[in-house]
Amino acid sequence: MLSSTLSANRIALAIIFILLLVIPHIASSYIVYVVILAILFSMLTASYDLLTGYAGPLSFCHAAFYGLGAYTSALLTLKTGMSFWLALPISGMSVFLFAVVIGYPALKLRGHYFAVTTFFFGHFMYLVFLNTRELTGGPLGLGEIQPPESIFGIDFSGMTANYYLILIFGILMVGFLYALVNSGFGRLIVSIRENEDLAEAVGVNTAFFKVLAFSISAGLAGITGSLFAHFFRLLHPSTFSWMTSEMIVVMALVGGAGTLVGPIIGAGVVTFILEVMRFAPELRFVIWAILLIAILVIEPRGLAGIYARIRGGK
Amino acid sequence: MKHFRKVMLVITVMAMVLLGLNTPGFAAKGIKIGYTAPFTGSAAEFGVNGWRGIQLALEEINKKGVIVGGKKYTIEIKRYDSICTPTDGVANVRKLAMQDRVVAILGDHCSSVCVAIGPLCDEFKIPGITIECAADKVTKPGHEFYFRMRPSVGLMAPLITPTIVEKFKPKSAAFLVVNDDYGLGLASAIATELDKFGVKTVVDETFERGNTDFTVYLAKIKKAKVDILFYIGVTPEGAMILKQAKEFGVTERTVLIGSEEMGEMELVSLAGPEAAEGTYAVSLWGAVPADFAERVEDRFDAPMHYAVIFGYDALHVVARAIESAQSLDPVKIKDAMKKIDYEALEGRIKFENFEGYRNQCRFVPSLIQWKDGERVPLK
């Protein structure tokens, strides 16, 4: 029984993987665009899951880190002529460090206090993006961002090249997160989530590890932001509002927090549903919200739970 | 192997649907035209009104049909929600171009989206016509395949400011504008022009879209005792500003001048005739035939709004271009659009290249004043 379940899993993964590989060649640029957005959101939800699924604290500001990475990368390349390939890691690192600085005081707060604080931090960052017009262009947007400079002779001004670039980064990021959550670090942060006082009593520096998880999560979102900036080539504060943060939370939770694969599925499914329903402009979000609630009623563990049920043959 | 089959089923279904999304629309009996606009979120009123105008035009056009190559076609509109965000606007346009195979695209209403989709129109070689984006950079330098009827903020300011200075002879001005590209762009353009006449901007405030409480700003403005106050936003915001300005006594000293929105009947229906009485607004369109306004009222149970007019004109422009080109080839339609020259509801439509602008019409805005709940054009 067990081995056939595992192989069913593997085959499913393989099919999805192959689909992802060949999509640019069999689908229109519209589909490819949507899939790129889905992959970007998967990266966001996966990195978000590290913090909220594994380490525990519920945060509502992930889009702010996404935006920080995006604007940083865009401004670095626009104002200093830096190459994208350098701007990307620098943006990621900057967001990581920024998160360390704000994470230490913030994570002293527990549960609800932390959640609401991150919510407002997110909104505040949105206002900063909106109002520092000299830097970000504010509501007029920051445009004319250049695509990644070509390497190995690959030209990145087209959709297909960008697709594979983002796909590769997505796979790398998920791989990194997978290794991380299955490592000692991963087990440690889960133990902190389950019982922080006990972990402290045993001598674990819980603050350090929580901040680390928070910052890695943020840094990865920053890297995703950089990828988005050079793909979409136009940044607007509306892309990084509290609605987006809420969307990420929804995708991660409906997928099934704390499973890493759950949030990724959540991102894919939510993007898919919203795209398919484009034909009903006013009812789109109403139907989607109803579907969401229906999923929760059927299986509270989210999509990951539904998948587990199908696998388990229930 | 039972679970395996189930898993396979789920994945196959999803893949099929995904690819099914991909099949281009097969040969239609009608001509497909796309429309991207905000239908949800805080900018929803634009899409709603634009759609009303388009629907009115659609009925008229389809009654006669569009004759191309001796065959009669009807127009079908595919409309998608952009929520006023560039990422959704781009998704809409890609879907319209790749999947729905439209021959022209109407929209968007928000400048941030227009800036994102202009290049796509060039890329897909499908003509696009914006309903009401106002930022300069939408058509400056612009794109070969993207058109605009209404003037941009950079074009409007030098045309309307002399009228304002001449009429009110102000020495100081205040701005209370919505924090988006339109509000900021128009305010800055007008402030620059005012400065040329020696009028100083004393108070410059921005508010977030959807804001309803302006008491904070109005207090500052009242204290500054300015001669004119420009307020820029959408009609609900404008209505609140008017009501609160009256409530706090700002209107006693200061002349209120609103952006185009504030010249719409909707403002009076929201603020009430007393609050609007005596205030002014910039207007992009003159008198509209009374029966048109009535049609809008009867059909939609809603007051006139300039987005209705722009939507109406936009579709007519495209329909004319199709007939004039006698072709369903988007490139030929685009060429025909460049040659259009006729009197539409909002004014003369002729797309020209001038002063760095491309595919831009020239309208001269005017001022209107609210008297007894009616908009009275000045001059």
Next chain:
Amino acid sequence: MEIFLMQLGSGLIIGSVYALVALGLNIIWSITDIPDFAQGSFYVIAAYAGYFAVTLAGVPFLVALLVGMCVGAAMSFSCERFLYRRWRERTFRGAARVQLLCAIALFFLFANAANAIWTSKAKIFPAYLKGSLLGFSYMRINVLLAAIILFVLVYLFIMKTKMGKAIRAASMDLGMAQVLGINIDTVNSIVFAMGGALSGAAAVLVSPLYSVFPTMGDLPLLKALVVVILGGFGSVAGILICGLGLGVAEAFGATYISSAYQHGFAFFVLILTLLLRPKGLFGRV
């Protein structure tokens, strides 16, 4: 000086709206651990209910207010009874997350439904009182007065009635309360109904001032969240003070510091407060 007083007044009035929504939110949150985002959408629907009561049925404002409160209460009660309650019993990890997700989904659902059914065009709520005092219309002052009255009523209910004591017990220690025989289902129902009623009241009180539109619940919800945290899940009076305080802080911040960040000041107020008192101003240690 005139500006100072005007802003103080404005701040107090807008703050009372925050406080009303926060009160309901706070009680729900302390007992069930759910930040009920959905209250933001009950706010919207209640406002429409009040609007239609006045314009279609022609009832006086007070009746419309009651209608709004009932609609808010009914919606809130139903959501708890048929949705949130499902995940209370489960002992699986993450039940609270499911409830939160459901709350967010409900918020999207009703706000967008309002947009789809009644369109995004703002509906003007007719004025029910003419005249003003010191530059503030009577309707505006009413918001503050009504808020205070409602707060007093809730306070009396919580402190003096038997059900109120049960609610307090449940918010302090749920397990203990159950052991003592308090029916948690009843407590939950009442608490949610109250929360919905308060949100509804805030919405209808504010409608004549700002009109009714589908996205009107966004900002009050956000601010209410902050107020709850500022108050530290504490006393009823604490919520009122924090709500009013936040309103005033925003008004002053927007006037003297920067109007563009008017809605961002909540963040600073939050940070400052939590730095000084990590459990909130009136939080129980």
